[in-house]
Amino acid sequence: xxxxxxxxxxxxLWHAAAAACVKLLLVPSYRSTDxxxxxxxxxxxxxxxxxxxxxxxxxxxxxxxPPFFAFLELLLSFPARxxxxxxxxxxxxxxxxxxxxxxxxxxxxxxxDCCLVYAAHRLTRNxxxxxxxxIWVLVIWSPMLLIVDHVHFQYxxxxxxxxxxxxxxxxEGKDLAGGCLFAIxxxxxxxxxxxxxxxxxxxxxxxxxxxxxxxxxxxxxLGAVVVATFAAAYGPFIYHGQMQQVIRxxxxxxxxxxxxxxxxxxxVFYIVLDKVLSFVLRRLGFDIQTPAASFTGGLVGNSSPFAxxxxxxxxxxxxxVLLALSPCLIKAWRNPQPKDxxxxxxxxxxxxxxxxxxVHEKASLHFxxxxxxxxxxxxxxxxxxxxxxxxxxYSLFPLLYEAQEYPIKVLLLLLHCMxxxxxxxxxxxxxxxxxxxxxxxxxxxxxxEKRSSxxxxxxxxxxxxxxxxxxxxxxxxxxxxxxLHPYILGNKLPFVPLMMISIYCAFGIMYSWIWQLRSIVxxxx
Numbered sequence: 001x002x003x004x005x006x007x008x009x010x011x012x013l014w015h016a017a018a019a020a021c022v023k024l025l026l027v028p029s030y031r032s033t034d035x036x037x038x039x040x041x042x043x044x045x046x047x048x049x050x051x052x053x054x055x056x057x058x059x060x061x062x063x064x065x066p067p068f069f070a071f072l073e074l075l076l077s078f079p080a081r082x083x084x085x086x087x088x089x090x091x092x093x094x095x096x097x098x099x100x101x102x103x104x105x106x107x108x109x110x111x112x113d114c115c116l117v118y119a120a121h122r123l124t125r126n127x128x129x130x131x132x133x134x135i136w137v138l139v140i141w142s143p144m145l146l147i148v149d150h151v152h153f154q155y156x157x158x159x160x161x162x163x164x165x166x167x168x169x170x171x172e173g174k175d176l177a178g179g180c181l182f183a184i185x186x187x188x189x190x191x192x193x194x195x196x197x198x199x200x201x202x203x204x205x206x207x208x209x210x211x212x213x214x215x216x217x218x219x220x221x222l223g224a225v226v227v228a229t230f231a232a233a234y235g236p237f238i239y240h241g242q243m244q245q246v247i248r249x250x251x252x253x254x255x256x257x258x259x260x261x262x263x264x265x266x267x268v269f270y271i272v273l274d275k276v277l278s279f280v281l282r283r284l285g286f287d288i289q290t291p292a293a294s295f296t297g298g299l300v301g302n303s304s305p306f307a308x309x310x311x312x313x314x315x316x317x318x319x320x321v322l323l324a325l326s327p328c329l330i331k332a333w334r335n336p337q338p339k340d341x342x343x344x345x346x347x348x349x350x351x352x353x354x355x356x357x358x359v360h361e362k363a364s365l366h367f368x369x370x371x372x373x374x375x376x377x378x379x380x381x382x383x384x385x386x387x388x389x390x391x392x393x394y395s396l397f398p399l400l401y402e403a404q405e406y407p408i409k410v411l412l413l414l415l416h417c418m419x420x421x422x423x424x425x426x427x428x429x430x431x432x433x434x435x436x437x438x439x440x441x442x443x444x445x446x447x448x449e450k451r452s453s454x455x456x457x458x459x460x461x462x463x464x465x466x467x468x469x470x471x472x473x474x475x476x477x478x479x480x481x482x483x484l485h486p487y488i489l490g491n492k493l494p495f496v497p498l499m500m501i502s503i504y505c506a507f508g509i510m511y512s513w514i515w516q517l518r519s520i521v522x523x524x525x
Contacts, residue, residue: 008132009121015136016117020110023150027106030405035153037061038073039087039101045070046077046088051240054249058090064249067233068187076108109149115161116140122168123373131376134423138372138385139164141419143412144393145369148362151408152399156362159189160369163345167370170341175206176222178341183226187233190250191363194352195345197325202332202341209336253314255358262498263359264395264505266320270309272503278307317357324351324513328520335523346370347516354513361399364392364509375424379461382424384515387467390417391508394474398498406482424461470508477504 040059048056053063053070063070080087084100087093120139124132145157162185169178182199185192203222208215237246262268278288288307305311328344328351349366353359368389375385393413400409463471481497489496 008125008129011133012117012121012124012136015140016113019140020113023106023110023113023146026146026150026408027103029151029408030400030402031102031151031153032399033061035097035102035105036095038153038155039093039096039105041065041070041073042077042080043088043090043093045074046081047090050236051242054237054242054246059094062249064252066187066190066250067237067246068184069189072188080104105153106150109153109155109157112155112158113149113161116145116157116164117161119161119164119168123164123171127376130427134376134427135372137419137423138375138389139369141416142365142369142372142389143409143416144365144389144396146412147393147396147400147409148365151405152362154362156365159185159192160365162188163192163366163370164373167342167345167373170202171338173338175203175218176225179203179222180225180229183229187229192349192366194321194356194366195348197322197329198332198344198348201329202336202344205333205336253357257312257317257357259358259360262502263353263361263363264391264502264509265354265356265359266506266510267312267355267359268502268506270312271306272499274306274309277309281308314357317355320355321352324355327517331520331523340520342370342373343516343520346374347513347520350509350513350516354510361395364395368392376427379428380519382428382461383463383467384512386420386424386463387471388508388512389420390471391474391505391512394478395501395505395509397478398501421461421463428461473504477501 036059040061041063044056044058044063045053056062077088080101083104084098086096086098087101087104089096117140120136124135127135145160148154149157162181166178166181166185169175169181179199182192182195186196204219207218207222210218234243234246237243258267258271262271282288325348328347331340332344346367349363349370353363353367356363371381371385371388374381376382390413393416397409400406477500481500485493485497
């Protein structure tokens with residue numbers, strides 16, 4: 001007879017099964033063009049030889065992910081063909097949205113989330129029950145993942161699962177496994193490379209912690225594993241002379257500094273400043289030419305020209321990201337502690353989000369999910385995560401622009417707020433009560449009771465007035481964009497609601513970056 005699962009594992013499976021049921025309810029909801037992107041990749045990898053994967057232009061949605069993701073699409077194409085052969089037909093399948101295709105592709109995302117569930121289990125298997133359950137709530141029930149993966153349609157949960165597995169190995173001192181998993185992740189999606197400098201510095205320093213000879217051996221083993229991983233991914237394309245085409249597809253710098261909907265990052269302020277300066281200078285009589293590719297035109301193409309301020313190039317954004325990372329890299333070199341890896345990696349992705357080139361708003365998942373691991377470490381981390389996750393989730397609202405999805409995204413955010421508040425309150429108020437009880441048992445007098453109540457009040461999870469004001473501002477921005485703007489201005493200035501969301505959320509994420517940097521520099525954990 002099979003022995004029963006440990007209580008923690010069985011409870012996690014319950015969370016995963018319940019979350020899967022919610023995801024299945026979202027199957028008929030809105031799906032973006034990313035759905036057709038991945039359907040076409042199923043057809044492309046199934047129908048064409050490897051040598052033509054990165055050069056085919058049958059569809060405008062050309063393959064631009066690294067090879068491991070292409071191999072995953074090839075693997076999924078075989079059951080897809082059994083379900084409905086049209087799904088994997090290179091020409092007949094263009095724009096195909098039959099119920100069979102929708103259900104199959106939605107189910108593949110749900111199934112791929114098993115990687116995220118296992119990562120959550122591995123990260124929390126040695127945690128105290130209260131902290132472990134809270135991490136499950138923040139990761140498995142993330143409303144951002146539900147919106148991006150299971151409504152909008154992507155595979156972020158699977159990829160973030162690999163990242164969390166890597167962090168789990170690093171936090172346990174298993175550097176070789178952690179580095180290998182990160183290399184595998186980069187071969188699935190290269191945008192995770194923003195954290196590569198942190199991995200490089202941290203692992204290099206850790207390799208030589210036991211002396212030069214042992215360090216060379218560890219570094220050689222790590223290098224061999226990384227090289228073997230990349231060789232497995234890119235070897236077939238090197239063999240067919242396709243590497244230049246692969247790199248060109250993966251790094252399309254011609255797309256411009258910003259996406260059609262501005263991600264709430266540093267460049268929002270740069271764009272707004274340029275527009276304000278151009279407006280003022282034109283009023284003063286200067287001949288300022290407005291670029292043809294306007295940032296407010298809603299175009300995905302090259303939207304980089306500025307009227308007044310200097311042009312921004314990919315090299316400039318690369319340098320800014322490295323400069324932002326430098327304090328973290330110094331910290332990782334001086335004191336490479338496994339317990340700090342989640343914090344450093346999350347900070348790296350926050351820096352890439354703020355200062356990177358052509359950043360998508362969905363990339364906020366890269367730092368919000370890893371920060372869930374630090375949210376249970378201290379009261380300050382909990383308060384920071386509470387409002388940051390709300391801000392980042394709200395910044396994704398424009399992805400679901402159809403009216404029928406509006407109640408879904410609002411309900412997901414409100415339920416997430418309630419779950420976080422109740423969970424953080426239970427975790428930290430419970431800790432305070434334990435301390436208060438211990439203090440009272442030692443003193444046994446009235447003064448001890450007063451000190452206990454004071455400690456409980458001090459340690460409890462509360463929302464400060466600044467956070468309340470900022471969150472109230474989100475409500476005002478939403479009321480204007482959703483209700484007042486259409487009523488007052490009609491179809492005029494349609495970009496204003498999106499611009500307001502980007503600017504307002506950018507202030508919050510910029511503050512989060514400063515908060516994380518300060519936390520890393522001070523060495524808090």
